[in-house]
Amino acid sequence: MGASVAGEDRWIPSTCGGCYSCCSLLVHRVNGTVVKIEGNPESATNRGRLCARGISGIMTLYNPNRVNVPLKRTNPRKGLDLDPGWVEITWEEALETVAARLKKIRQEDPRKLLLTGTVTTQDEVPFARLFAMAFGTPNGWNSGAGNHCGTAEHLLGAVYHASWSKQPDPDHCRYLLNFGSSVGAGSYYCVTGMAQRIADARLRGMRQVAIDPFLSISAEKADEWIPIRPGTDGAFALAMLHVLLHELGIYDRDYLEHHTNGPYLIGEDGLYLRDEQEQLPLIWDPIDGRAKPFSAPDIKAFALEGEYAVNGSKAKPAFSLLKEHLRPFTPEWAAPITSVPAGTIRRIAGEFGREARVGSTIVLDGKVLPYRPVAVMYFKGAQGHKNALLSCIALELLCEVVGASNVPGALLGMNACSLGYPETGNPKWVPKTDRDGLLVAAHWPTPPAPYPPREVKGAETIDLKGMIPTCPGSSGALPLVMADPERFKVPYKIEMNLHLGSNYVMTFANPEQVAEAFKDVFQVSFSLYLDESTYFSDIVLPAASYLERLSHMADWMASNAPVGEWCYHVRQPVTEPIGERRATCEVLLDLAERVGMRQELHACVNLMLQLKGPFALDPGRPYSWEEIVDRRYKALFGEAHGLEWFKEHGILKWPKKVEEVYWKPFSSARAPIYLEWLKRLGEEVQAMAQKLDLPLDTSAFLPLPEWRPCHPEQETANGHDLTAIYYKVPMQTFSGTYDNPWLDEACSIDRFAYHVAIHAETARRKGIQDGDWIEITSASTGATVRGRAALTEGIHPEVIAIAGCGGHWSKFLTVANREGRGVCFEWLMPVGLGNLDIPSLTQDQCVPVRVARSTSQPQA
Amino acid sequence: MHFYGHTRDVTGGTDFVTELPERSTVRDLLDRAVAHYGEKLRERLLTRSGALEANVQLFVGERQVLSPDEPLRDGLEAVGEVTIFVVSATAGG
Numbered sequence: 001m002g003a004s005v006a007g008e009d010r011w012i013p014s015t016c017g018g019c020y021s022c023c024s025l026l027v028h029r030v031n032g033t034v035v036k037i038e039g040n041p042e043s044a045t046n047r048g049r050l051c052a053r054g055i056s057g058i059m060t061l062y063n064p065n066r067v068n069v070p071l072k073r074t075n076p077r078k079g080l081d082l083d084p085g086w087v088e089i090t091w092e093e094a095l096e097t098v099a100a101r102l103k104k105i106r107q108e109d110p111r112k113l114l115l116t117g118t119v120t121t122q123d124e125v126p127f128a129r130l131f132a133m134a135f136g137t138p139n140g141w142n143s144g145a146g147n148h149c150g151t152a153e154h155l156l157g158a159v160y161h162a163s164w165s166k167q168p169d170p171d172h173c174r175y176l177l178n179f180g181s182s183v184g185a186g187s188y189y190c191v192t193g194m195a196q197r198i199a200d201a202r203l204r205g206m207r208q209v210a211i212d213p214f215l216s217i218s219a220e221k222a223d224e225w226i227p228i229r230p231g232t233d234g235a236f237a238l239a240m241l242h243v244l245l246h247e248l249g250i251y252d253r254d255y256l257e258h259h260t261n262g263p264y265l266i267g268e269d270g271l272y273l274r275d276e277q278e279q280l281p282l283i284w285d286p287i288d289g290r291a292k293p294f295s296a297p298d299i300k301a302f303a304l305e306g307e308y309a310v311n312g313s314k315a316k317p318a319f320s321l322l323k324e325h326l327r328p329f330t331p332e333w334a335a336p337i338t339s340v341p342a343g344t345i346r347r348i349a350g351e352f353g354r355e356a357r358v359g360s361t362i363v364l365d366g367k368v369l370p371y372r373p374v375a376v377m378y379f380k381g382a383q384g385h386k387n388a389l390l391s392c393i394a395l396e397l398l399c400e401v402v403g404a405s406n407v408p409g410a411l412l413g414m415n416a417c418s419l420g421y422p423e424t425g426n427p428k429w430v431p432k433t434d435r436d437g438l439l440v441a442a443h444w445p446t447p448p449a450p451y452p453p454r455e456v457k458g459a460e461t462i463d464l465k466g467m468i469p470t471c472p473g474s475s476g477a478l479p480l481v482m483a484d485p486e487r488f489k490v491p492y493k494i495e496m497n498l499h500l501g502s503n504y505v506m507t508f509a510n511p512e513q514v515a516e517a518f519k520d521v522f523q524v525s526f527s528l529y530l531d532e533s534t535y536f537s538d539i540v541l542p543a544a545s546y547l548e549r550l551s552h553m554a555d556w557m558a559s560n561a562p563v564g565e566w567c568y569h570v571r572q573p574v575t576e577p578i579g580e581r582r583a584t585c586e587v588l589l590d591l592a593e594r595v596g597m598r599q600e601l602h603a604c605v606n607l608m609l610q611l612k613g614p615f616a617l618d619p620g621r622p623y624s625w626e627e628i629v630d631r632r633y634k635a636l637f638g639e640a641h642g643l644e645w646f647k648e649h650g651i652l653k654w655p656k657k658v659e660e661v662y663w664k665p666f667s668s669a670r671a672p673i674y675l676e677w678l679k680r681l682g683e684e685v686q687a688m689a690q691k692l693d694l695p696l697d698t699s700a701f702l703p704l705p706e707w708r709p710c711h712p713e714q715e716t717a718n719g720h721d722l723t724a725i726y727y728k729v730p731m732q733t734f735s736g737t738y739d740n741p742w743l744d745e746a747c748s749i750d751r752f753a754y755h756v757a758i759h760a761e762t763a764r765r766k767g768i769q770d771g772d773w774i775e776i777t778s779a780s781t782g783a784t785v786r787g788r789a790a791l792t793e794g795i796h797p798e799v800i801a802i803a804g805c806g807g808h809w810s811k812f813l814t815v816a817n818r819e820g821r822g823v824c825f826e827w828l829m830p831v832g833l834g835n836l837d838i839p840s841l842t843q844d845q846c847v848p849v850r851v852a853r854s855t856s857q858p859q860a
Numbered sequence: 861m862h863f864y865g866h867t868r869d870v871t872g873g874t875d876f877v878t879e880l881p882e883r884s885t886v887r888d889l890l891d892r893a894v895a896h897y898g899e900k901l902r903e904r905l906l907t908r909s910g911a912l913e914a915n916v917q918l919f920v921g922e923r924q925v926l927s928p929d930e931p932l933r934d935g936l937e938a939v940g941e942v943t944i945f946v947v948s949a950t951a952g953g
Contacts, residue, residue, distance in 0.1 A: 106868070109869050110868045110869055111866075111869050129948060132948060133864070133865045133866070133945075133947065133948045134864065134865075135868075136865070136866065136867070136868030136869060137866070137948070138865075138866040138946075138948045139948075140948065447915070447947055448914045448915050448947065452914060453914075454913060454914045454915060455907045455908060455913065457903060492869075599874065600864050600874060603862070603864045603943070603945070604864055604865065604945070607864075607917065607945050608947075
């Protein structure tokens with residue numbers, strides 16, 4: 001008490017790193033010790049709110065299981081449960097060892113270097129990418145999010161919203177259809193800020209309908225929960241589209257004509273009809289009775305339906321093809337697939353269509369804008385399937401046909417348009433238009449954006465993205481290619497992995513198969529903990545956690561709420577790093593000097609951080625990390641707003657303009673309701689696959705959505721009568737937070753966080769009681785995992801639901817590795833092309849399983 | 861000419877020096893570099909129709925160039941330095 005009064009007592013602004021949401025913090029430090037963490041009420045991002053992960057960051061900072069010194073392995077054999085035999089070494093020995101290996105590889109073939117990161121190192125990974133780019137390797141994997149990444153969703157975020165992801169308009173939305181995402185409930189982007197905004201929206205009358213196999217933390221906050229069979233969301237959406245277009249006739253004609261490719265004429269070959277002179281897509285003008293380029297200034301009207309003869313060819317508008325295509329997808333067709341009664345689907349479609357209020361307008365800031373107060377949200381739950389991309393297209397089209405896309409009340413891209421800080425005009429990005437008139441994202445966290453797609457060029461990289469450029473996120477193919485590059489015609493083998501915090505053996509799929517890909521790789525880990533993936537490390541470097549390090553970007557496009565104010569945060573050390581921990585970005589600068597790649601690194605930093613003029617890095621001298629961060633802030637916000645200003649004030653914010661938030665009416669860019677380019681790309685991918693003799697199923701590269709089952713019937717036979725699904729909980733971020741004692745306590749008092757949810761009637765039929773240990777055997781991998789049953793009526797009777805990434809086994813994680821701390825879902829999932837949605841390289845995450853009461857029931 | 865990013869496996873280094881006649885275009889320079897390093901460089905930088913790949917950023921001096929058919933000039937002055945970045949489009953996610 002006396003020390004507290006007489007000594008230091010400060011509240012320091014910084015930014016949370018417990019997930020990817022970047023909530024602003026106020027950290028209370030007394031005599032050098034962090035004693036409390038609160039949300040910063042000044043932040044427009046989280047508005048003073050903080051989740052359990054944010055508050056408990058203090059226990060990550062001081063966790064005795066943290067790595068505090070550099071380590072090297074002494075056991076040459078690597079395996080999931082083989083003790084590496086760690087011995088302490090000096091930083092100098094560690095860095096010289098790493099630098100020597102990097103030099104050798106760079107000399108031989110820089111592509112042999114891999115970078116693996118995760119979302120809890122989301123500030124360090126972007127700088128490490130610049131290091132990798134300067135080094136000369138294209139190979140990276142955000143593996144900590146691999147199983148959980150919204151890969152196909154991100155692709156369509158770019159295509160429909162010019163953004164990495166999207167949110168419902170919390171200020172004006174009146175009807176939110178949520179297909180299994182965690183929006184507003186403690187996960188997803190802008191987590192706490194949107195949780196409050198969605199709660200406020202419900203209070204003002206927004207109706208929320210959850211379509212989800214499990215009555216999750218998100219679904220339980222809805223007005224209505226509709227349990228759906230996993231992997232059938234696309235069928236539900238197709239049936240809704242059928243009702244809207246064929247039964248109710250509800251669609252936004254004006255939006256379709258001017259903001260989609262609905263009027264574009266499609267020929268009998270499925271491709272655009274183009275004008276001979278400029279090769280622009282044609283539309284049909286029914287008043288002049290002839291085809292014209294879509295951008296012709298003399299268009300009097302757009303035909304959306306009908307069939308037309310153009311230069312001897314028959315053609316129909318894209319909208320007409322979509323409507324015809326949807327004819328067979330009735331609610332009666334969808335009912336046996338989804339297990340949702342046709343009447344329910346029809347009712348939801350009607351509610352959605354009527355609440356879209358097609359034709360209505362709203363005046364905001366003196367501007368008359370379309371008012372479409374409905375939104376359809378989805379993320380990993382609806383898209384983590386073999387039919388990922390086609391399902392996502394169907395879900396997106398719900399908003400597109402009623403014009404509920406980036407207008408007031410609707411589904412909004414997460415900050416797709418930024419006109420910049422008023423004093424500098426930076427950062428600036430405005431959605432663009434390609435030659436075909438389609439929307440192009442102007443800002444993308446891992447540039448370039450996935451549309452327009454890169455040319456298909458074979459397997460240059462070990463994630464297959466060179467061959468399948470429509471995968472914008474974490475590739476489900478990487479462990480396959482990495483384990484056998486020759487099979488995929490990749491002309492090199494990964495020899496070294498710079499490993500930034502991802503726990504890839506626990507967050508992707510079958511740990512044994514993933515481990516096989518990494519066991520012969522020289523791995524350098526920047527680690528907080530000695531988790532399961534560091535069992536494969538050769539050198540472990542003690543990493544500073546987010547409370548001990550400075551970041552150059554404690555903010556990104558998806559961390560801000562879509563409405564309100566722009567808000568840029570500082571992430572600064574609130575205490576000196578403990579032990580010998582060092583910030584990863586500082587270590588990378590050191591390594592760049594040792595490897596002799598300063599010129600290349602500075603060039604890449606200048607380009608990607610847009611450091612120009614007086615703020616550009618000079619290749620003639622090294623810079624400290626503080627200097628680089630200072631230059632980044634000054635380049636964005638002017639000389640007066642450098643690092644020192646941010647350290648003192650914590651945040652810089654200013655109001656968003658109407659034309660930033662609701663940018664679509666101000667843009668000429670069109671969204672594709674017919675994905676002609678995807679059809680063309682699929683033909684290229686197919687040709688390349690044949691050339692390389694790769695067994696890729698390219699049949700899902702389709703211009704219009706359809707529904708396909710996830711698993712063939714033989715997989716669901718043989719007693720595998722249930723489907724296991726994975727879902728996120730707001731108390732944990734993937735596998736990275738399970739050793740935090742406070743979060744462990746929070747999970748222990750939640751019925752489902754560590755247990756396996758199973759329907760009470762299903763459990764009774766199998767002789768399972770609440771709290772019983774059960775054995776879950778995968779039809780896909782044959783593996784069996786154990787967990788405790790949590791009986792509930794709030795789950796589809798054919799489903800079991802497993803939360804998060806528990807079930808740790810590292811002997812160095814003494815909180816997380818105790819029995820009953822969750823289940824590692826990944827043991828149930830196979831690694832293989834057959835489990836992937838090829839266009840997006842998304843893994844199928846619903847697994848046919850057999851569930852039985854365990855014969856071994858430990859005493860409570 | 862400076863190469864940064866996913867080119868090192870082809871170029872082996874960062875800098876390439878050559879001389880070109882007046883009124884040369886970026887494509888002329890790229891052709892010269894391809895002649896030196898091989899067709900693999902062309903595949904890396906250009907599409908089959910000869911446009912810059914989506915993950916290639918090319919600067920003539922300080923000016924970003926979107927088409928290889930643009931001149932190696934900045935206004936009236938011929939520019940001595942061309943910088944090419946091949947962004948690691950496939951990294952991360």
